[in-house]
Amino acid sequence: MSFSWHTKGAAQDPKSKVGLNKKNESARTRMEVCKALQHIIEGGRTIDWIRAEKSPWIATPLHRELIYGATRHYLSLQRSVTELLKKPMRDKDRDLFHLLIVGAYQLKYTGIASYAVINESVNASIVLGKPWAKGLINAVLRQLQRAAEAVQKDQQQDEYSALASATADHPAWLREKLEAQYPAQWQGLVIANSQRAPMTLRINTTKVEPGFYKAKLREDDIVFNETSMAETVILDIPQNAETLPSWSDGEAAVQDLSAQLAADTLMSLLPPHIAGPSILDACAAPGGKLFHLHERLSARFKTHQLFALDNKKKRLDETKIIGSRLGHSDDPRLTMLCADATVEGCCGDLHFDSILLDAPCSGSGTIRRNPDIRLLMQADHLAAHQDLQLQLLHNLWRRLKEGGTLLYSTCSIFAEENDQVIEKFINTQSDAKSVVLDMKYGSATSLGWQLLPLEKSTDGFYYAGLSKVKRI
Ligand SMILES: C[S@@+](CC[C@H](N)C(=O)[O-])C[C@H]1O[C@@H](n2cnc3c(N)ncnc32)[C@H](O)[C@@H]1O
Structure with missing residues (x-):
């Protein structure tokens, strides 16, 4: 999908009176944020897509703050802005509508001085080639400013x-x-x-001892909380990952705590006396659980074989880049393949001691991290996800050795993608038995384990264990 973007005038004309000098850099940022919003709201694109395909639009901390914030609060901001417009914006002026949304977000949710927000928004209307809209932008934002100030005065945020x-x-x-x-x-x-997600790190134990890395964090005055896992810490204040100690040496990765439970859980389900296990991660990109598992397996076994599939080549290529930073991509124990895990021949004739199926899902447990999900997800998507999840389970089950276990996971909190999937699977697969899980965070469901984003520390996540018994 492509949008025509009306930038007649200053933004594209180097000889223009306004031009794009340093002074109106922030107006340009605003304009790029509006484009990103328009692709999300009207084009159905995700923020991840913007990151991958339109990286300049989300390049700076200010871009990210505005895109994430405006998306998080879009539904209420849209109502407020619409109420103040005497008539709806014409289709060709939707850019101005999004400009108002971004300004409204800053007035209501950030401490930035109102005059700066209003001035920059008015400047951005010029950069957009629509100087005629200056008065409108100014008037609407001033009204929103007064409303935001009245709310702040009258109402304790109870x-x-x-x-x-x-x-x-x-x-x-x-x-x-x-x-x-x-x-x-x-x-x-x-x-x-509606809150911001925490930033959680996984210390790469193949590179550095956790205590040693934590000392580096302290040396850099990075405040963090410990968790039940030695290699997992939650930062008090999220920061650019590249500014973390020894980031380029691959000593740490960013990964939510709930996702970090996969590796230990899968390890705990391996048969007790197994040596050199062969494991499949069937939906592996971008490799968070894959690399954690590899780090765990390296610590426990002299040798292991870890196979990773994903059906999106681009995502798999990114996985390899991430793996290179961590020092894993060239490890002969790790094989990455682009293949469709619903297809019978996806893994050749290999059979595995254990399979991780971190299934594609709605992401409903990660809305605070991915605020676009609330705008893009529709109720009927859950049934489509369930169909694919069951297809993946049935196909991969054939690749599991008798006595082996499959760990199913989603970052969803809805039963349609979790217990219901496992129930339907067990009801039709006579050699599949549910395994009781017990984790440090979250609570049991009838067939699995659910983590919720209620505590600051975890995203919403679901796990279920299935063991392959003799067919009856
Ligand atoms: C939830 S994400 C996996 C996240 C990953 N396990 C991690 O921890 O970083 C689901 C992945 O499944 C992949 N996928 C979707 N359908 C697939 C299929 N039919 N076969 C293989 N991979 C698939 C998607 O490309 C996506 O990368």
């Missing part, structure tokens, strides 16, 4: 108002589904979805 404002940022179907599946927790989930 629990009730936090819930009301977080609810306004969820589509009705999503809020209703949360309420139906989590009657006691939905309010906390809605609030959690």
Whole structure:
């Protein structure tokens, strides 16, 4: 999908009176953020797609702050802006609508001085080649400024108002589904979805001893909390990963705590006396769980074979780059293949002691990390995800040795992609038995284990273990 972008005038004409000098750099940033928003809201693109395909639009911390913030609060901001416009924006002026959304986000949710937000937004309308809209942008943002100041004065941000404002940022179907599946927790989930995700690190134990790396963090005044896993720390304040100690040497990776539970869980399900296990990670890109597993296996076994599949070549290529930084990509014990895991011949004639199926899913457990999900996910997507998840399970099951275990996981909190999938699978696969899991975080469901983003420390995540018994 492509949009025509109306930048008649200053933005494209080097001889223009306005030009694109340092002074209006932030107006240009604003314009790029508007383009990104337009691709998300009207083109159905994800923020990940913007990162991959339009990286200059999300290049700086300011771009990211504006894109993530405006997307997180888009639904409520859209209502506020629409109410103030006397008539809807023409299709060809949707850029101005998004300019107002970005300005409204800053006025309501950031401490940036209102006059700066308003001036820069007005400048951006000039950069967009629409100087006629200066008065409109100024008037709408001034009204929003007054409304934001009145709210700040009158209203303590108590629990009730936090819930009301977080609810306004969820589509009705999503809020209703949360309420139906989590009657006691939905309010906390809605609030959690509107917060920022923590930044969690995995220390690469093939490169550095965890205690040693933690000392490096302390030396750099990076404050962190320990977790139940020695190699996992949660930073007090998220920061650019590249500024972490020994980042380019691959001593650490960024990975949520709930995702880091996969490696230990899979290891705990391996037969006790196994030597040199052969393991498949069937949906591996971008390799978070794959590389953690490789680090764990390297510590426990003299040798192992780890096979990684993904059906997206580009994602697999990125995985190899990440693996190179961590020092894993050239390891002969690790094989990466681009293949479709729903296809019978995806793994040749190999059979595995254990399989990790980290299935494609709605990502409903990661909305605070990926705020675009709340705008792009539709209720009927869950059924389509379930179909694919079952196809993957049935095909991969043939590749599991008798006595072996498959660990199924999703970053979803909805039963359609979790217990329901496992139940349907077990009901049709007589040699599949559910394995009881017990993890340090989260709680048991009827057939698996669910983590919720209620505590600051974990994303929403689901795990279920399946063992292959003799066919009856
Ligand atoms: C949840 S992500 C995996 C995340 C990864 N395990 C990690 O920890 O970094 C799901 C992956 O499944 C891949 N995928 C989707 N359908 C697939 C298929 N039919 N066969 C193989 N991989 C597939 C997607 O490309 C995506 O990379």
